[in-house]
Amino acid sequence: MDERFQRLRVARTEKGFDTAAAAAEAFGWNRNTYASNENGNAPFSYRKAKEYAAAFGVRPEWLYDASGAMRPGAGPGLVKVIGMVGANPEGVILYATGQEADDLAPIPPGGTENAVAVQVSGHSMRGLADDGALIYFENQHFPPTPDMLGHVVVVETDTDEVLVKRLLRGSEPGRFDLESLAGPTRHDARLRWAAHITAIIPPYQARRIIIRG
Template sequence: MDSRPQRLREARIAKGFETAAAAADAFGWNRNTYASNENGNAAFSYRRAKEYAAAFGVRPEWLYDSAGPMRPTAEPGYVPIIGRVGANPDGVVLFATGQDAGDLAPIPPGGTDKAVALRVVGHSMRGIADDGALIYFEDQRTPPTPDMLGHVVVVEVDTDEVLVKRLLRGSRGGLFDLESVAGPTRHDARLRWAAHITAIIPPYQARRIIRGVA
């Protein structure tokens, strides 16, 4: 499978739905929207890929970017490395890119099975996490809370980007400024969710604990 629409079709068929319309009806999706996503007439975002992946029982990283195994890992005690961060000064998370896509890392102390990890690439996050480090957070998709203000957190903005930024108050309620470790501050962003960073593993130790997925 070499394209996102093809992988979506494969996931739908593997789940037992003979037609796109049957899948759309089962999960309450708009028939035309889903059909356009599956036939390639309309691209779908990573956020939508997560919804489709959850419905069809596949990994969103595989569905969106052909990264790692199709199915979620069942290996106890490990969580997925879902992407890279720090490869550019904007703090954008690059989902499931590079050779480590699909790799696993141990659940950090105090973490749960909802934990996920990001691998730091480059030196734009120096002072927080060096090149090769792992950043963990709980993938719970909940709104930002007051105790996150002033801290570096993982956020998703309404443009489908996932970022690692310092969270600050915006100009009015419901808006936030996102301060980069290196690079300009993004002002008055609307957030879909925010998550505390729960652990940062230094590069040397990260190299020792990452487990590749065949």
């Protein structure tokens, strides 16, 4: 698999998608663009490699230039803590910041090896998750589904923000209102993906189970 597009095809088939069109539909990608990326007619960027890698459960470095192992090596029964989630100085917007740390945590009950976690920093999520808590979600980047409406979920906007918000219906199809636990509601956001929260571990227990890198 010397070529980038060949690795993309392998990642897609091993994820269980028989065709490029099926994968594009599942993740909300443009079919023609994805097909061109996979057949080698249009080489994709590293930024796009990160998106594809997250969807197919492989490492972006492997997908982009064959660097290292194909899949993340968290270890049996462990998943990665991928960042911190908190609030900006005004206490308005909840956000997640990516980290390169090697922190790990056990897979939560009902979770899978595709799960990841973020650790809460600060008190902007009081009532849902206190400072130091772990929030788990499945790292599968699918568009929002109707069963997510009214629930607090993890989302990524088209402006590259990863947020923990209550998902509400927007004013038109394809738009969503994002209700904060503290601060005003963001109206009519466009989302790349949304994921249910699968577990929240309180701070005391989180401190005991996190394996620091």
